[in-house]
Amino acid sequence: MAISDQEKLRVRDDSPLRLRAAAELAFPDGSMKSSGLRREAARGNLVIERIAGKDYTTLANIKLMREKCRVEAKDLACGGVRSAARAGNSSSMARGSSSTEVSTSPRDALLAKISKRNSS
Known part of the structure; x- marks a missing residue:
């Protein structure tokens, strides 16, 4: 069922x-x-009107659905651009440096345990 150009002009x-x-x-x-529109209606993203057993919607409802389904861009995880949330925070660390929590590897822990037993 293709929609004619004449019909497209009459659609509000x-x-x-x-x-x-x-x-x-x-x-x-x-x-x-x-079927995709029905799935979005089931998810609560699209308003559908059921009249005489037939499903209807409007272009305005589809516009609202698209706004609800819009995916926001994520902040960059790395790079030269600082996010607005972190822009106000100053750090005493030099740019590019990082620190990690000092942790003991399982191997080091085992060796320390064996060494402790041997010395006692």
């Missing part, structure tokens, strides 16, 4: 659309199907 953001038509209009590359 609040026009009720069957899920297949809504997917075709909102995702013209064909990457989303009606």
Whole structure:
């Protein structure tokens, strides 16, 4: 069921659309199907209206779904750019230096235990 150009011009953001038509209009590359919209509705991300046993949604509801599903970019873990949260913190350590907690390896712990037994 391809939607004609004439029909596309008449569709408003609040026009009720069957899920297949809504997917075709909102995702013209064909990457989303009606089954994907139903899954998002089951997850609580998309509002669907069921009228006479048929599922409808609007382009405005799909826009809201896309906002809910948006993935935020993560801060860089390393590199020259400092995140805004850490920008105000000053550190006494020189740039590029790092310290790790001094820990005893299992091998070193065993050797220390054997050495202690042998000396007693």
